[in-house]
Amino acid sequence: MGIIENIILKLNNQQHNRMEVITTAVVIFSAYTLYQQWISKKNENDNCPIVPYHNFFYGSTLEYLENEQACLEKWSKFGPVYRVYLFGRLNTVISGTYVQEIGKSDNFTRVEGTYREFYLRQWTGISNKEFCMSQVREATNIYLALKLNSYASRITKYSDTGLNEALEDMAVVKVAASIFAGVVLCKDEKLIESFKCFGSAIAVARIQLANSMKPEIDSRLRGMSGEDLNWTRPTDILQDLIENYPQPVEKQPKLIDELINEQNEVFGDLVFEDDIKNYLTSVESIRKLVELDSVCRESFRANNDITASDRTNSGSDNVILSNGVIIPPVIPSLYYTLNLH
Template identity: 30%
Template structure:
């Protein structure tokens, strides 16, 4: 009896062959991979589903429903969820996958046999792209650093993070003697988050290095942009991205340039610390870099600097862009609803008075404990992020090696991806319990005030940070940064939009857009 190779076995074979090829030979690989995709689609078409799970019909093999979904993901998600129910199959991005909604979401997110990192890596392999040894920095090891070193120390890190946010803001707006129009919120927020993250990750001394800050700010977007397919047909063959990322990691001057600059920038400080640690009177730096030097020795053959750069790249990719994007979403909601700003500023001043802190004072006005008491601001954050334009998200792969059967009888075979119907769980009043009689499609800023549901609390109807034991471990740091950024803007500046804010209806970005003016408040 002949045993047909699995999809993953063939992909591994292609990756092995591809690692020995020059970039000029990618065309041949693409042709071969197209044939492999057609082969598996052929099998999918003629292998009948045993669980009778409904499926979105499509006309053209290989392309499936990808084009229809990409053109209008909201309409697609609403239509097929209404017609097929909470669990159904859809052919997206070159493979048949399962979409789950409502109560079935927990069966995916709380089951350790479904893995988020495995699924994401199929489309965005950070380790391959940034030349990070995959066996050294895994999803679990990165999580441990955040859980054990970052989150427990947020209170201690907050003062330097706030100071860095202020510096980052001034990097973009300057002295601001006159009102200034900016084309987008993202660049302002991105610089602020890069400064704050660097102060915690590599320490206050290295955070003064503007070249390193530029890397923290831009690396995710710059390297990620290398993956944008120049030919739209690439979206139908996401498996090719893995091959492309391996090549970019090895040969791209952009990747090599960032690595070299980071190594050169960090090496003197690393050497200074290693030498200083020999002195009993040495004052230990308090940051993630020092934790890495003490607790995570490099592998033989890898320099200490290169090892630390690998870790910094991992932390940057996981945090700076996502936090900046989410902060951008919240600020655009405020620009769309400017009447909220006065009420949020009033809350801020009231909390400061309660703590005996003078309104308008420096960075100490935004301590860890004070920021936690901005409950209206927290509600605005949760509500704005609940309404973020995302559709089928948080894909997870069945890594168990065997069929997993959901409570409704649907079978998820080994290697198949499951998408979470983010749109449904966040917006459908038949399922979402946050409605309290108010339309869930509307932005209601005070929806979560005094509900015991802060913006860091994950749940079936708030999936921004995932759910279960693998929920984003850095969400407390991210929300702390977002709330501090907004609090600083409200305290010291007036901001107003100069055009209609546009919220996207696309799978390419979750960020709104629109020009705005920022000006200093008169003291």
């Protein structure tokens, strides 16, 4: 009987420990939820609408998980900026022109929003000291984004050269080298060749992948067009990509004609003069091509299969949008990416 009593005692202790863990977890989660509720009440004076919800544990999470795009479209009646309770916290959904305000703010970062769900550095074994996204972002803004106008002519020059080369990847290498290392080092063929070899193994794999997939894709396209009456639609990601990926511009003759007409209207006979080439490919001249800009924006938007993207106010102060909505550091934000343009 002593052995049985000891077993029962251990089982009772284990059950008691489990109940303590569960109780503690419930208390912590409830406290966090109530804290989020308090935060939302605290910011009610910013006139930001909140999607109504009845369950303070999961709010609108179940509906959002079922069809996030449909939810965001339905909730758009609250305006371009509103709040919704998802995943145990209040999120600020931002769309339309207000996305630009967040994008230009130094306080918002996609990295922190992503790490809240997926701690990528731990997965990849990269420490914070080895890879700091804030430094990459700062360097990009200072040394690249602000100097695009001066780099445009270099891109044109080496891209034209690349058209006459056997390997078009070499043109990309030279463009990058001229921007990051300068024009002089870009002329060092030995240096360029050495870095070109770094990706040779990947290049071989890509060629093999393309050669293997092309017949399969062609077969599926024939089936989708009705040429193959015995074709049955397969269920896989490849088929989803074939059906949803935007067709290349060259397969849209009407669109090509519109772009050519716009180019002729904006530049006229200048397009045939060699000495005007640098001007035609400058940032200022490209901005005049409104139709081309629209095509690029729509292509990027249509090719986007992510409904919303996490952002977090990583600063210590509130961010106030032009409509008066306050976004404190505690409240996550969601870009409505399908409504950017």
